[in-house]
Amino acid sequence: TKLNFSSTLEEERHVRANDRDYNERFSYADNRIKTAKYNVFTFLPINLFEQFQRFANAYFLVLLILQLIPEISSLSWFTTIVPLVLVLAITAVKDATDDYFRHKSDQQVNTRQSQVLIKGKLQNEKWMNVRVGDIIKLENNQFVAADLLLLSSSEPYGLCYIETAELDGETNLKVRQALTVTSDLGDDVAKLADFNGKEVICEPPNNKLDKFTGILYWKDNKYPLDNEKMLLRGCVLRNTEWCFGLVIFAGLQTKLMQNCGRTTFKRTSIDKLMNTLVLWVSVLSKGQFIFNFWEYLQWKELTINAVFSGFLTFWSYVIILNTVVPISLYVSVEVLRLGHSYFINWDRRMYYSRKDTPAEARTTTLNEELGQVEFIFSDKTGTLTQNIMVFNKCSINGKTYGDVYDEFGHKVDITEKTPCVDFSFNPLMDRKFRFHDSSLVEAIKLEEPLVQEFFRLLALCHTVMPEERNEGELVYQAQSPDEGALVTAARNFGFVFRSRTPETITLYEMGQAVTYQLLAILDFNNVRKRMSVIVRNPKGQLKLYSKGADTILFDRLDPSNEELMFTTSEHLNEFAGEGLRTLALAYKDLDEDVFDEWMKKLLFASTTLENREEKLGALYEEIEQGMLLLGATAIEDKLQEGVPETIACLTLANIKIWVLTGDKLETAMNIGYSCNMLRDDMNEVFIISGHTMLEVQQELRTAKERIMGPSKDKISSGLDMEKTELYSSDSVFEETIIAEYALIINGHSLAHALEADLEQILVDVACLCKTVICCRVTPLQKALVVEVIKRHKRAVTLAIGDGANDVSMIKSAHIGVGISGQEGMQAVLASDYSFAQFRYLQRLLLVHGRWSYYRMCNFLCYFFYKNFAFTLVHFWYGFLCGFSAQTVYDQWFITLFNIVYTSLPVLAMGLFDQDVNEQYSLRYPNLYRPGQINQLFNKRKFFTCTLQGVCISFILFFIPYGAFMTAVRDDGAHISDQQAFAVTIATSLVIVSSVQIGLDTNYWTAVNHFFIWGSLAVYFAILFAMHSDGIFTIFPNQFPFIGTARNSLNQKIVWLVILLTTVVCIMPMVAVRFIKADLYPTQTDKVRLLQQATRRQGPQEQNLRRVRRTSSRRSAYAFAHQQGYGELITSGKNMKVPTSSTSTYPLSSQHLITIFNHEYTIPKYLKLKLTWI
Secondary structure, three states: OOOOOOOOOOOOEEHHHHHHHHHHHHOOOOOOOOOOOOOOOOOHHHHHHHHOOHHHHHHHHHHHHEEEEEEOOOOOOOHHHHHHHHHHHHHHHHHHHHHHHHHHHHHHHHOOOEEEEEEEEEEEEEEHHHOOOOOOEEOOOOOOOEEEEEEEEEEEEHHHEEEEEEHHOOOOOEEOOOOOHHHHOOOHHHHHOOOOEEEEEEEEOOOOOOOOOOOEEOOOOOEEEEHHHEEOOOOEEEOEEEEEEEEEEEEHHOHHHOOOOOOOOOOOOOHHHHHHHHHHHHHHHHHHHHHHHHHHHHHOOOOHHHHHHHHHHHHHHHHHHHHOOOHHHHHHHHHHHHHHHHHHOHHHHHHHHHOOOOOEOOOOOOOOHHHHHHEEEOOOOOOOEEEEEEEEEEEOOOEEEEEEOOOOEEEEEEOOOOOOOOOOOOOOOOOOOOOOOHHHHHHHHOOHHHHHHHHHHHHHOOOEEEEEEEEEEEEEOOOOOOOOHHHHHHHHHHHHHHHHOEEEEEEOOOOOEEEEEEEEEEEOOOOEEEEEEEEEEOOOOEEEEEEEEHHHHHHEEEHEEEEEHHHHHHHHHHHHHOOOOEEEEEEEEEOHHHHHHHHHHHHHHOOOOOOOOHHHHHHHHHHHOEEEEEEEEEEEEEOOOOOHHHHHHHHHOOOOOEEEEOHHHHHHHHHHHHHHOOOOOOEEEEOOOOOOOHHHHHHHHHHHHHHHHHHHHHHHHHOOOHHHHHHHHHHHHHHHHOEEEEEEHHHHHHHHHHOOHHHHHHHHHHHHOEEEEEEOOOOHHHHHHHHHHHHHHHOOEEEOOOOOOHHHHHHHHOOEEEEOOOOOHHHHHHHEEEEEEOOOOHHHHHHHHHHHHHHHHHHHHHHHHHHHHHHHHHHHOOOOOOOOOOOOOOOHHHHHHHHOOHHHHHHHHHHOOOOOOOHHHHHHHHHHHHHHOOOOOOHHHHHHHHHHHHHHHHHHHHHHHHHHHHHOOOOOEOOOOOOHHHHHOOOOOOHHHHHHHHHHOOOOHHHHHHHHHHHHHHHHHHHHHOOHHHHHHHHHOOOOOOOOOHHOOHHHHHHHHHHHHHHHHHHHHHHHHHHHHHHHHOHHHHHHHHHHHOOOHHHOOOOOOOOOOOOOOOOOOOOOOOOOHHHHHHHHOOOOOOOOOOOOOOOOOHHHHHHHHHHHHOOHOOOOOOOOO
């Protein structure tokens, strides 16, 4: 595979169609993608290199080498090599498995089939064999294989429709149009094959999804190319039978892949801390070894070469004391992480039965990090929402429809079991449509005029294109989901939009075909926030129908509508309070003479060259005055189940949730209100929309001053300057708790805010706000936002998304979560964890994440405690053995202590322990806080455990030592031989360790009991076996101390010493914990007591109810709607012309207006702002 890594040096790209020899001179990337890290030959060296980058692995490798030297090793080499190989092997198998799935995914994509024009014929080729300069044929519903220049399509004028969900998360259709000179090529393979030698010169590969600049040289002419003529990899061809495109960028150089970001090696903060601690322990040990070396030099009179012997002894102690951080620690950590991952996979409450999708931990190394998340970066479309618009309620002539009431007149909550309205009277109904208020159907059947006019407006005032595949099987192609929902509602209530031409719209009104003459479309734009149509009905009456934002339409109503306007406004407030997207509807009867005069003005304005848009807008405004209000609609942008409750719960856990979306600002804000992330009772919502760096800087500074101003004033009034500086940060924090702010920033403003000069102020303002929403952001900007927070806040970040446009964000965050949604599996394949619904994130973090963090921290604290207690006994013994590197314990005890005697109890605690159960973990989200501030395991906690271990080692050594100084056996013989002393200390250590882990365990299971008491039993069984006559007979050199165990442990004095040692080791810790829990209880202590008190009442589920908001803010018109579709429809360019006649429709005055528009300007549909702005 040729990969062009010099693309950063490429100043411009030269491409010739159908000329592979010419294009290969530039070594452009082919169309193969590679996300895997290894292959068969590179796996072993690269993986080992990565693993030995962990300080611990390198440290144990050095120890292994030292243990292979007989002169300095007092322990066998197998005590290190077995666990080291085990750790390396487990990690390697896990990495190989992950990479296998990446290879499988790559292979699946690379082997997709495309039709490529080769040597004048269309041939099926795998995607990976496609080259820059090839001409490809795409068919309807196919993915675009590479970044293509659109040459021709099956639609008139070279138009084609694409869905860009994997690029920007939007599912509404976008329009692309080929150059006129290339659209004439059609699907004539001979002409397309003749298109060789024609050169395209364009920009080099880059990650800008919304920009493309290039020039096509053909027939001695130059034709400018822009983004509207490009089909990018990841798009899907829709409603277009076929199209042909020229490959400009392929493989890793496509804009999608340029936005994907690098796959980085993710490590948890605990991993990094452990590396630091291992380094510290190593340095401290070296200091101890130097002390030992100095002591050993006192033997110089008795040795030939004291310095050399001391040097060897130094390294002997390096080996002996390495058990402070044994490699079994890392084996145990990997086992715990694997177990925690399986708990996530097995969790039935994170299983989505509708799609048969369980939760999946796709990595095993980040589980405890799930308990430390401070920032969540979430996509919107498909992650928070279902991407489904539903006609939910409406208000017609002052009466609301959509609610269901019982026989007592009380409103009933609508559930899946609530019976739906019977639409069987309508043979053209959409069977998926659900509505529950039968009174609206009754009003339709009673032929109430205003109700009929309401749905007639919905069926006429839109830019939807119908497609009737079979008789009565209608499919609506809407360029915004809002419009699709409204037209579908009208369809079901008996006003079926059936077909359209540039001049007519045909409806089936209660089964009767009615054709309206379409005279004008007054198109939507972001300023007007409304859309109108002017039609002539079969009776010859002229009607203007309009729909749009209520704040806009209410100002244009006839004064006689004032009372109805107030009533409808109350209904709109109620709808908006439920998070619904609202529109107001109005109509107007037009006088023929007035309309003719207005049309003349419109024709004149349409043909002017200066200020045309302003003049047309003024004329639209003129005729849209004095309208009569019909009512309002309420559409639900269906959130995924449990999204508001999940966000509320995570917010209570002090997790900040940022929404990063490619949608428009209004759409993002509306979802913010639906999720209760935005509320009307917030102090202020800051919208950053500056187009220059200075504007963005000023807006951010203003926002910061507005937030911090009050707190500064409070402080300054009572404190001097020095105290002001000292307390300002705390006061600001308190202020942000009392006052709530939100920040909404647009993509073009974010580009400036992410510059180095503005980074810090962006982070400052964003972190002072309760809610942050970034809209119109590119995939790469999503990743940059994550990187900025990682860099400035040093907090654990989590990114969650469901599409290819979220991959770079998922890779950049500490933890990436993929939702297996409607936009493919790219996000899942790039993620660390995956599941089917956003609401499962709450359980992943507050239950599995918090437990994993809690268990891992308890495990590490106990592990370091017991190993310091175990190892430092050698240090105290060194004072009595002349620091000769003689060990207290026998070699087998040293080998088995961490592997057998104490391994299973600590694993059981690390796998099963709970401070509180899952119900209380969800009910009290603030229990999550300790993980965010790294409270349960940090450097201070490590030193506390170390100090405790040092004290225990001191007690373990000196109590038996003092007792054995004068103790005698029952028969009067002296008891203090070295092996009896070792057995006593070893037995005391194992018992103390077992009692301590019993105290540390909060949640006892049968496994805990079995492992703790079983480990004690195993210890005594092995102890007596190693000192038995039988084992000595078989292995006399390895087990020379016959009968030591039974001779020691049958003495009362020995058991009294063991008991005394255990009590002195344990009782201080018991006392400290009791006093601390009684006088200074933590939140966990309080909740645990509450749990114990209510245990008999049974588990109680969390009950976070969605807060109903009363909002004065309502949705603007069809957020996903785009300007320009009205002109596209009236021009007829998006409609197929029947081959049976050359002229299908007579030209009306409106059609002439459109033609004049196209005579004098570039058509709007060539400059639709449908991608990133």
